Amino acid sequence: MSKVYVITSGKGGVGKTTTTANLGVGLAMRGKKVVLVDTDTGLRNLDLLLGLENRIMYDLIDVAEGRVPYKKALVRHKKYETLFLLPTSQVKDKTSVNPEQLVKLCEDLRKEFDYILIDCPAGIEQGFKTAIAAADTAIVVTMPEISAVRDADKIIGELSRAEKEDIKLIVNRIRPQMVESGDMLDMNDINDILSIDCIGQVPDDEMVVTSTNKGEPCITMEHSLAGQAYRNIVGRICGEDIPFMEFPKEGFFQRLKRRVFGA
Amino acid sequence: MHDEIVKIKGGRKGLQLSFAEGASFDDIWKHIEQKLESGSGFFLRGTLVLVPRERFLKEELARLQKLFHEHGLICRTMGAEDAAAAEGKPAAPAAKKQKTASPAARKKDPQVQEMVVVNRTLRGGQEIRTASSVLVCGNVNPGAQIIAGGSIDIRGTCRGLVHAGASGDTDSFIIADHLMPTQIRIANLIARSPDHMEMTERAERASIKDGQIVIEPIER
Numbered sequence: 263m264s265k266v267y268v269i270t271s272g273k274g275g276v277g278k279t280t281t282t283a284n285l286g287v288g289l290a291m292r293g294k295k296v297v298l299v300d301t302d303t304g305l306r307n308l309d310l311l312l313g314l315e316n317r318i319m320y321d322l323i324d325v326a327e328g329r330v331p332y333k334k335a336l337v338r339h340k341k342y343e344t345l346f347l348l349p350t351s352q353v354k355d356k357t358s359v360n361p362e363q364l365v366k367l368c369e370d371l372r373k374e375f376d377y378i379l380i381d382c383p384a385g386i387e388q389g390f391k392t393a394i395a396a397a398d399t400a401i402v403v404t405m406p407e408i409s410a411v412r413d414a415d416k417i418i419g420e421l422s423r424a425e426k427e428d429i430k431l432i433v434n435r436i437r438p439q440m441v442e443s444g445d446m447l448d449m450n451d452i453n454d455i456l457s458i459d460c461i462g463q464v465p466d467d468e469m470v471v472t473s474t475n476k477g478e479p480c481i482t483m484e485h486s487l488a489g490q491a492y493r494n495i496v497g498r499i500c501g502e503d504i505p506f507m508e509f510p511k512e513g514f515f516q517r518l519k520r521r522v523f524g525a
Numbered sequence: 526m527h528d529e530i531v532k533i534k535g536g537r538k539g540l541q542l543s544f545a546e547g548a549s550f551d552d553i554w555k556h557i558e559q560k561l562e563s564g565s566g567f568f569l570r571g572t573l574v575l576v577p578r579e580r581f582l583k584e585e586l587a588r589l590q591k592l593f594h595e596h597g598l599i600c601r602t603m604g605a606e607d608a609a610a611a612e613g614k615p616a617a618p619a620a621k622k623q624k625t626a627s628p629a630a631r632k633k634d635p636q637v638q639e640m641v642v643v644n645r646t647l648r649g650g651q652e653i654r655t656a657s658s659v660l661v662c663g664n665v666n667p668g669a670q671i672i673a674g675g676s677i678d679i680r681g682t683c684r685g686l687v688h689a690g691a692s693g694d695t696d697s698f699i700i701a702d703h704l705m706p707t708q709i710r711i712a713n714l715i716a717r718s719p720d721h722m723e724m725t726e727r728a729e730r731a732s733i734k735d736g737q738i739v740i741e742p743i744e745r
Contacts, residue, residue, distance in 0.1 A: 412649055415666050419648030454682070455666055457646060 266368050266378045267499075268397035270421075272413030274384035276405045277434040280470060282381040283311040284481040284489075288496035290345035291481070294376040297336065299367075301393040302383040303350045303358055312339060313477020314347055322350040326363040332370060346375075356388045361395035368396035377499075386420055394421065399428040402458070405435045406447040411455055418458060432462040432495065438509035462495035463506050464488050531556045539573025539599075550585050557589070561596045578602040640675075647671070647685065656692065667707060673697070679704075686710075689731075698732035704740065714738050 269282045279302070286298045299322065300308040309315045320335035325348070332348065339345035348371075351358065364380075371378050382393035394400060400421050404414035414431070421429055433452060440446035449463065467488035473480040481492040490507060497504045530548045534541045544553055574593050576586065586602055593600035639657040649668025653659055658675030669685035671677055674692045679701035688710035690697030695712040703725050709716045711731065716738040727742040 412668055415649040416668065419651050422645075422648075455664075455684070457664070 264372045268380040269401045270382035271403040272417040273410045279307045284479045284492040287479045288481045290342035295344045296377045297346045297375045299348045299380045300350045304355045309349045323358045326359045365396045403432045431460040434464045435466040437466045461498045464491040541575045574600045700730045704729040
C-alpha cells in the first residue's frame with residue numbers, strides 16, 4: 263500500500279523542503295521506494311538539498327502536460343538507489359500545474375513507489391491547493407513561534423475544508439534552552455492551539471545549514487541532533503512507537519560560559 | 526376558477542402564495558398585479574410574501590420580487606421544506622450540514638430559537654456568521670471569528686474574536702471554559718483583552734452591565 267504525503271506549513275522558511283528531503287532520504291535508507299515531488303514551481307529548492315540540480319532533464323510541468331512520461335523526468339539519488347526526485351520547473355509558475363494533473367500523476371506513481379512525498383509551496387493559494395489535492399496524509403511543519411503556529415492553524419483549517427482529515431504535526435527548529443527559559447513557545451502551548459497528532463520535534467541544529475549547502479540531508483549524519491529527530495520521525499511514519507527525544511540540557515560549564523562571555 | 530390561480534394563505538411568518546398547477550407565468554403575473562393594484566387588505570406595506578422557489582424560473586422569480594418590492598412588500602423565495610415549516614407542520618428533517626444545525630428542532634416548536642452548533646475547533650481564518658446563537662464544542666483559535674445575533678457558548682478555550690448580539694441585542698452574553706479572546710464585542714460595545722493574558726481556571730461569562738462589558742466567573 264503506497265501512501266501519499268504532502269508536507270506543508272503555510273508560512274515560508276519553517277523547513278518544509280528540509281523536512282521533505284530528510285524524510286525522503288530516511289525512508290530510502292530503510293529500503294523503501296520513495297519519490298519526492300517538488301511542487302514549488304518557480305522557487306524550486308528540493309533538488310539543491312539533495313544535490314541533484316545538475317541531473318535534471320525534464321520537470322513536473324513536462325510530465326503534467328504529457329510531453330514526457332514521468333519515468334523520464336525522475337532523477338535517481340546518487341547514493342540511495344530507491345530514492346527519486348521529480349523536480350519542478352524554475353521558469354514557469356504555479357498556474358502551470360492543476361490539481362487534476364497532480365492527482366493523475368500520483369495515481370501513476372502509486373503503482374511504482376511505497377512513499378510519495380509532495381513538497382508544498384508556502385501560502386494558501388493555487389500552489390497549495392494543487393499540492394494537497396492528491397495527498398492521503400498531510401504533514402504540517404511549524405516552528406515554536408507565534409506567527410508560524412498561527413499560519414499552521416490556518417493551514418489545518420484549510421486542509422479540513424479540503425476534506426483532508428489525516429493531519430500530522432512536526433515542530434521544527436526548537437531551541438531547548440530558549441524553551442526552558444520561557445522565551446519560546448513550548449510543546450504544550452503549541453498543542454493547546456493546534457491540537458493535532460505530533461509526530462516529530464526537531465531541534466534547531468547548525469548541521470542542517472551545512473548539510474543543506476553540501477546537498478546531503480542531515481539525517482545521514484550520525485551525530486546530528488536534528489538528524490536523530492528525523493530518523494525518529496521516519497520510524498513513526500513506518501509505524502514504530504518511538505518516544506520523543508529529550509534534548510540535552512545546558513550544562514553547568516556552558517551556563518557559566520554564557521554568563522561570563524555573554525549569550 | 527379564476528380565483529384559484531393564486532392562493533394566498535396567512536402564515537406565522539407572512540403571506541404564503543401558492544399557485545394553480547397549470548397556470549402560466551403571465552396569468553399569475555396579471556393576477557398578482559391586479560391584487561396589488563386593487564389594494565386589498567392582504568397586501569400591507571412591509572408584509573413578508575413567500576413564493577415557492579421550485580415553481581418559477583430564476584428570471585420569473587426576479588420579476589416577481591421586483592413587482593412586490595415596488596408595492597412595498599418583501600418577497601422571499603422558499604423551498605418545499607420551508608413551506609411546510611411556515612404552515613407549522615413538522616417537516617421531514619432535511620439532510621443539511623451541521624453548520625445550520627437542528628432545523629428540525631426549530632420547526633417542531635416555534636418557541637425554541639435556532640442555535641448553530643459547531644462541533645469542531647474553529648481555526649484561524651474561519652468564521653461563523655449567523656443571526657442566531659452559537660454553541661461551539663471545541664476551541665476558538667486566534668484569528669477565528671464568531672459573529673452571532675444571539676449569545677455564544679464555547680465549550681473550550683476562546684482565543685479568537687467573538688461578537689454576541691451583533692444586531693444590537695444587549696442582553697446577549699458570551700460564555701467560555703477559558704475566556705481569553707483577542708476581542709469581545711457585545712452589541713455595540715467592544716472590550717479588548719489585556720496585553721498579557723493568563724490562562725483562566727474557571728469558566729467565565731461576559732455580559733453587559735451598566736453600559737460596560739463585564740466578565741465574571743461562573744460555575745458549570
